[in-house]
Amino acid sequence: MIAQTPEPPYYAVIFTSIKQHSAPGYADTAALMLTLAQEQDGFLGVESASAALGITVSYWRNKAAIRRWKLQTDHQIAQQRGREAWYAQYQVRIAKVERAYGFENPASAPDDHV
């Protein structure tokens, strides 16, 4: 669930959102967009969590890959629908990952936690 990304540098798109009270059709489209993003050239990984606030961070090889995904036709339609019907508010931040490090507890096999 934590994305396995290569050594920096690479890019992150930090998408934070607050949904409307009712967002019919959102879940299906979100699942489809995830599948399509994963098929894009330059896609490196994604991490997502949502409570009152939703945060999805997707990782990309470079800015060109992000731009292609932004302009992908199905994604464009989903973005339009998102503004019209799903999101009360969102923020997109494009950031260059310069450094990364991690920790894994030797007593906690990943299988216990997925």
Add this chain to the structure above:
Amino acid sequence: MIAQTPEPPYYAVIFTSIKQHSAPGYADTAALMLTLAQEQDGFLGVESASAALGITVSYWRNKAAIRRWKLQTDHQIAQQRGREAWYAQYQVRIAKVERAYGFENPASAPDDHV
């Protein structure tokens, strides 16, 4: 709940984590760290969501501010405790926010969603 950050460039620390099944004392320390981070020079904002995966993105004026917070004494103790007792796994990514844009639905007053 979506952080009000200045015009880029600024920095983001993307912290993604999977907690152990039991993490006694975690919530209190997390709340304290949030308070202390907000008091740090160069702190710009924070966004957090957690489900199976926890994602906290904090925003900072520059890398020096991030470094100072990493080395802050109480935070160092919390990091140590995190590795010993709370986290099964985590990843920290330091990224320079180059571009940001947002959307707010005119029909959705922020007060309805906070």
